[in-house]
Amino acid sequence: MRKKYVYLLSGLCFSVLLTIVSCNTDDDEAKSVIPFTADIYHSVKGKKVAFHGLTNNAASWKWDFGDGTESSEQNPVHVYGEAGYYTAVLTVTDNSGATIAKEVELALDITPYVLLTGGANDTDGKTWRISNGHSGNDYFANSDADLSPFEGAPNPLPGGIFGSGLGMAEVYEDEFTFYFDGSYGHDVKDDGAAFSGLLYQFVTTGGAGIVNDGGSDFGLCTGLFEPETDATFTYAENDTMTTSSVYGEGGAISYEGVTTLDFSGNEFIGLKDFENKVILQDISSNSMRLVMFLAASQDYIGINTNAVILTFETVE
Incomplete structure (x- = not known):
């Protein structure tokens, strides 16, 4: 009987030993297969x-x-x-x-200025163009205090209207680059022309600068423009922008507490007309909405009658 217990005890110890060895082996194998x-x-x-x-x-x-x-x-x-x-x-x-x-x-x-320029180093820059898709906030306005919609123009502007509607698809191609150090770049592409006011072109070039007058019903066209070298821009928050307007007392109107973009020399963004300064209504990492003013009446040369409110998108 004692021998039987000895055999039983020996078998039990052997089983425990196998279990321990097996566990150690499993642990070692588990450790060895943990990936990098x-x-x-x-x-x-x-x-x-x-x-x-x-x-x-x-x-x-x-x-x-x-x-x-x-x-x-x-x-x-x-x-x-x-x-x-x-x-x-x-x-x-x-x-x-x-x-x-x-x-x-x-x-x-990220500040609005960094959103505009794409970074916080002097060499950083971001390039924008008018969005072909537009947005629900894009429309043709009067240059009054409320920027009320212009009667007779679609509101909002449908996608691709300058191309499919007015035959000026090149409007969507021009590019505008803002650099963190305040410098500014402008690419008018192969046609050498910019989105422009029709009356502005007649006043400044006698009409010779007009390239495409497909938007003449709205006082718009494309006109020859040579971007300036060493151009700069000025960004201002909580600004008061005073500009000409047929709706303003004394032929001027002020927009208070707005963010504005202004440009050196004859430079501009989006629409070339008598007023180069624009209102920045909204901006995100890949889109912004601008108010650009337009003088479209022969009875008020150089005085704003309208505004074009457009969404811009980043160029990848």
């Missing part, structure tokens, strides 16, 4: 970003914050000096020397 991986988690407060390198089997970490600074910490906290758009890159290396790179796009403390 990397990902990024981040949280933002203003211009301060907390980065977390979510990695397996990494031996080292290298962060490039996209502003000229770096870190070798796994979970660094970085404060950017300027608002703007940045690409942060994490490169991790394992013990064999293999590497994985991950990146994250950041939009930090």
Whole structure:
């Protein structure tokens, strides 16, 4: 009987030993198959970003914050000096020397000016053009205090109206670039012409500058224009814009508390007419809406009668 117990005890110990060995083997195998991986988690407060390198089997970490600074910490906290758009890159290396790179796009403390120019460094710039799709807020207005809709014009403007409706599709091609340092670029494309007021062209060129008068029923056309070199723009918030208007007392009207864009020399954005200054009604990362003024009456040369309110889109 005692021998039977000895055999039973020996078998039990052997089973336990096998279980332990088996568990250890399983653990070792599990550890050996954990892949080398990397990902990024981040949280933002203003211009301060907390980065977390979510990695397996990494031996080292290298962060490039996209502003000229770096870190070798796994979970660094970085404060950017300027608002703007940045690409942060994490490169991790394992013990064999293999590497994985991950990146994250950041939009930090973005102001309307940064939305307009695309960044916070002097060389940063963003290019815009009139949106072919338009929006529900695009319309042809009177240059009165309320920018009321002009009777007889479609409201809102349907998509592609300058092309399919007026035969001036080239209006959607011209590009306007705003740089963070205040410089300004303008590309009128192959036709060398810009969206323009018809009366303006007759007054300034005798009509010789008119390229396409398809929009003549609305006082619009395209006209020859040579962009200026070394052009600049001025951005102003909470501005009071006083401009000519047939609806204003004494031939002028003021729009108070508006954001405006003004340009050096003869430059402009969108529509070339007697008034180059425009009102910026709304802006996001990929669209903005502008109010551009137009003098369209031969009875009031150079005095605004209308406004064209259009959406612009970014050019990728």
